[in-house]
Amino acid sequence: MSNPLYRKVAIVGVGATPYYRRGESQPQTITELAGKAILAAAQDAGISVKDIDGFAHYSGGGSGHNNFADTNLIMEALGIPEIGFTATLTMGGGGSAASIGLAGAAILAGDAKYVVSLMALQQGNNRLGVVLGAKPPTPESSFVQPAGMVGPGHAMAIMARRHMHKYGTRREAFAEIAITHRNHAMVRPTSLQKKPLTLEAYMSARMIAEPLCLYDYCLETDGAVAVISTSAERARDLRQKPVYLLGSVHGGRREWGRSFSWMNMPDDIFTSAGNLSIARLLYEKTGLTPQNIDVALLYDHFSPLVMMQLEDYGFCPVGEGGPFVESGAIRMNGSIPVNPHGGNLSEGYVIGMTHVREAVEQLRGTAVNQVKGAGLALVTGGPAPIPVSGIILGS
Amino acid sequence: MTRAQAIPGEHVRIAMDAWTEPYWLAAKAGRLVAPRCAICGTFRMPPGPFCPECQSQQIDWAELSGEGVLFSFAVCHRSPFPGKVADFTYVPAVVSLPDAGGVRLVSNLIDVEPESIRIDMPLQVVFSEIAGGWKVPLFRPTRGS
Numbered sequence: 001m002s003n004p005l006y007r008k009v010a011i012v013g014v015g016a017t018p019y020y021r022r023g024e025s026q027p028q029t030i031t032e033l034a035g036k037a038i039l040a041a042a043q044d045a046g047i048s049v050k051d052i053d054g055f056a057h058y059s060g061g062g063s064g065h066n067n068f069a070d071t072n073l074i075m076e077a078l079g080i081p082e083i084g085f086t087a088t089l090t091m092g093g094g095g096s097a098a099s100i101g102l103a104g105a106a107i108l109a110g111d112a113k114y115v116v117s118l119m120a121l122q123q124g125n126n127r128l129g130v131v132l133g134a135k136p137p138t139p140e141s142s143f144v145q146p147a148g149m150v151g152p153g154h155a156m157a158i159m160a161r162r163h164m165h166k167y168g169t170r171r172e173a174f175a176e177i178a179i180t181h182r183n184h185a186m187v188r189p190t191s192l193q194k195k196p197l198t199l200e201a202y203m204s205a206r207m208i209a210e211p212l213c214l215y216d217y218c219l220e221t222d223g224a225v226a227v228i229s230t231s232a233e234r235a236r237d238l239r240q241k242p243v244y245l246l247g248s249v250h251g252g253r254r255e256w257g258r259s260f261s262w263m264n265m266p267d268d269i270f271t272s273a274g275n276l277s278i279a280r281l282l283y284e285k286t287g288l289t290p291q292n293i294d295v296a297l298l299y300d301h302f303s304p305l306v307m308m309q310l311e312d313y314g315f316c317p318v319g320e321g322g323p324f325v326e327s328g329a330i331r332m333n334g335s336i337p338v339n340p341h342g343g344n345l346s347e348g349y350v351i352g353m354t355h356v357r358e359a360v361e362q363l364r365g366t367a368v369n370q371v372k373g374a375g376l377a378l379v380t381g382g383p384a385p386i387p388v389s390g391i392i393l394g395s
Numbered sequence: 396m397t398r399a400q401a402i403p404g405e406h407v408r409i410a411m412d413a414w415t416e417p418y419w420l421a422a423k424a425g426r427l428v429a430p431r432c433a434i435c436g437t438f439r440m441p442p443g444p445f446c447p448e449c450q451s452q453q454i455d456w457a458e459l460s461g462e463g464v465l466f467s468f469a470v471c472h473r474s475p476f477p478g479k480v481a482d483f484t485y486v487p488a489v490v491s492l493p494d495a496g497g498v499r500l501v502s503n504l505i506d507v508e509p510e511s512i513r514i515d516m517p518l519q520v521v522f523s524e525i526a527g528g529w530k531v532p533l534f535r536p537t538r539g540s
Binding site: 136137138139140141142143144145146147148149150154157158159161162165207208209210211212254262263264270 | 402407408409410411412414415419440441447466467468469470471472473475485487488489498499500501502503509514525531
């Protein structure tokens with residue numbers, strides 16, 4: 001399969017603000033958070049912020065669905081003189097990983113030299129956990145919202161329940177995912193959750209949407225992460241060891257696209273993370289297999305969806321994600337270490353961009369929880385409405 | 396034991412367009428209907444302007460029995476209207492409609508102990524009034540099942 005992006009583009013700079021509990025980033029503005037992350041990324045890369053000439057957003061460019069860290073305001077705030085590219089992937093967090101692919105497309109086309117992929121999130125009173133219930137009804141949402149499906153967690157709980165019913169998956173598997181993420185986060189200075197999480201604490205936690213409890217839900221975070229990509233040629237002259245983009249896929253199949261809304265997916269898709277088609281294309285494009293991946297940065301808004309992504313991306317057979325996880329496979333010493341940064345569940349939730357940051361640190365060899373000799377990293381976006389996405393990065 | 400309750404209707408609002416209005420008008424009259432493509436016979440839900448299979452715009456509104464089968468569910472204990480309604484137990488449910496080609500509705504189960512809910516259990520529709528005098532279809536376990 002043709003893949004003109006293969007090793008032609010590299011991530012050269014990553015920057016972030018501290019991660020804050022929801023609301024605690026104020027009185028900073030969202031443009032300020034974005035600006036601080038971009039300045040840090042430019043410094044990391046060893047370029048001037050004025051060299052930036054492109055923006056590759058996702059989530060409709062509307063970071064956090066409500067607040068905007070828009071290209072116009074960022075250019076004005078930071079004095080970026082001219083850009084040749086500004087575009088966004090549609091919909092929500094499912095596009096996070098492929099925002100690097102979007103940047104790559106701009107670079108390969110010659111539209112821009114240094115492209116920023118960005119998420120700046122400031123939830124305030126606009127809590128993403130209840131975002132669906134907070135919106136006025138539409139003709140489409142009127143087939144879901146009346147059932148009290150106020151947040152994405154309700155849909156995920158229903159999907160997880162079906163997985164448990166079909167495959168005998170146990171809550172112990174979700175607990176293992178939550179606890180593994182916490183163990184990873186505990187030693188990271190950037191993490192918002194550093195208290196140990198035990199199986200007993202998990203099992204006695206408040207249920208939010210059974211079978212999901214408090215610890216199956218990701219954190220509510222404010223913060224910004226910016227990633228700068230450029231051509232492989234330019235990357236070799238910059239400060240950091242380049243992290244190359246091997247392949248990027250975003251999109252998905254119609255059967256999955258109905259998931260967040262009307263839950264009419266065919267049964268095999270219902271209990272997936274919607275990334276099956278993304279995984280197939282990504283492996284075809286890169287000529288790689290799951291066995292080649294050294295570390296997986298899987299979008300973990302809800303713990304059962306980590307398990308389903310492990311199935312989608314072929315780290316274990318479909319339906320066996322529960323026992324696979326319970327065997328310790330996603331721990332640092334397991335067959336596929338997952339989210340050594342602690343992920344959305346325990347480090348902080350910046351709609352997937354912390355996963356790109358961690359992949360870069362792993363491939364530079366500078367991660368806090370370093371996977372020894374990590375050479376290839378998978379990063380995913382979603383599971384969310386289309387697009388969902390996946391990229392493979394390599395040292 | 397806490398029984399699963401309906402969402403307080405006065406807080407439930409819907410919107411509709413030309414393609415979904417017949418569904419809601421039928422529900423208001425206590426009838427469950429589903430759109431079936433008049434050309435190829437494929438059911439779809441929710442109602443929309445095209446048949447996703449053959450792209451026809453012609454619809455037959457099929458009158459359904461109101462029987463359903465539970466596909467999956469969640470049990471929620473937090474109010475969907477925090478600050479307006481105190482916490483209560485409700486059960487978002489995905490319900491297959493056997494006489495509509497298996498298309499599913501997202502609804503609520505009511506009049507049932509959460510502990511006794513089982514996937515694949517047979518269900519029967521009931522209609523519950525919401526804001527504006529409209530009604531939504533909810534489901535309860537089929538009697539005697």
